Amino acid sequence: MLNPQWLRTFVMLSREGTFTRAAECLDLTQAAVSQHVQRLEAQLGPLLIRRPRRVELTPAGDALLIYCAELLAADQRLHQRLSAKDDEHGEISLISPGSIGLALYPHILDWQQVYPGLSVRHRFAPDSEVLSAVLENRFELGLVTLRPDDRRLRVSLFAEEPLELVAPAGAGVNDWSDLERLGFMDHPDGQAMAGRLLSRYFPDAPGVGSLSVSGYTNQITLILESVARGIGFTVIPRYARLAFARPEAIQVIESGARVVDTLWLLHRAEWALSARAERLLEHLRQNIL
Template identity: 55%
Template sequence: MNDGLNPAWLRAFVAVCDTGSFTRAAASLDLTQAAVSQQVQRLEAECGPLLIRRTRKASLTPAGVKVLAYARDMEEAHARLRLALADDDPHVGQISVASPGSIGLLLYPRLLALQAAHPGLSVSYRAAPTADIIAAVLASRAELGIVTHRPDDERLRTELFAHESLCLVVPAQMDDVSWPALVRLGYIDHPDGMDMGRRLLARVHPGQRIDQLPVRGFTNQIGAILDPVAHGIGFAVLPRFAVQAYPRRQAIRVVDTAPQVIDSLWLVTRAEWPLSASAAWALERLREHDWLAGADAPASWPAHDNG
């Protein structure tokens, strides 16, 4: 068998299989019956007998079943390629995003809502640290990346996406948030917990050190970090997006702290080519709503440029 099969031969074969006869296949392809028969014969010369020709309807041999499956796969692949190259329908195609887990708790449900409204879309989302997100964008595993540090890489286009404050979160019934009270309660740690806690607590309780706090628990599941806080077991420091997404808000309290610690979140994309129609459209839809506003820094707050 040659390395590739002539697409015209495969189209003729599929048409015969779909219509059940060479006559109807010829009519569907706007060809003569002799032309269709010749193309199928050439395909059989490459692949062996594919059809058992009967008076009323042709049937497939075992080899014919395999070639038909291959031909249909090729048709689907060609359709996907044409769609990808056209890229003019914002409601069809893949939206691939990578971000920190905190904003992902709010971002992913909104992406799924877009997909539910437009079933031609496919959403791919991954939560990852900044280094992995940048690598995913550069390797085209994610078209849109949101990172916590502004990268210095000429291959990337970077723009400010949102501001996100750090929150001191205690059990709902806790009124005393003095340093001795926090020490008695203890800290709920997570992969970024010590860094976030150090940065915020240094402003709220100057001179105190986070390593003086007893650690009451640890989890790397972003959606579960506030569960022990809701049970009164400890307190945590988390980005506001993670707090906004927590379902048991009545069981926790966000302490008003001053001064605030505000981080910048950056959108990164490949600099060499424009966004796909679906990704550009999804980005517009995400930005036109006020779901980001809960973590935006007021003009009077100095943003912490973590890049």
């Protein structure tokens, strides 16, 4: 373990450029600054090139400076996590599928404008990645569509989200032949979602696998752009459709049959949620549900 005081001295020296200025900033003697650097170099090798006007970092010195920055960031994260009762400062981390993420993000930004001391780290990911991220404590909150059975997790109902058949505005979609004519705009969950919904809408049809594929994208924000331009139809969760910027260019094809996904909220069961996470969830539920 490297001495924290030596590291602080090294960071200040790299910032100020001379032993004299570093010593003044740290309220140390120049000899003490030199001694700290020498002790680091005894363990790590040459860290500085001593120039007449300013020191220059060696590659090892650059690596040590990055290490010091990582230590500082880790220290800040630790203090944020230990300040769980503070609901107006610190970090909240949320990982969710893309569709619900598109719907949540504007409300998260609204909330951060009210509480500028809060930082929200939000990642879009499939169910499997959400589950592992929460279990490994890389994210405090997670949303999934399949309810997990793991004693380490506390699971609660967050929202319901219907699947929707979306076609270009003005396109006539009355039977299976109309879908064949349009072609299917596929995405990572497209075949599974379309299979579930279309089997309800058209129970006697041969299935989504028989349809021609008009395109594919893994960017959830771009799926409906293709549909809006008349390049096929798709099946997508409602929140993704609601987030689309040009609703006038698409239409939802309704039917009596519905397929609804349940969104489950996850967090580790062994410890309570931070007050700031509880407050964010309350805000999101009021605006999403």
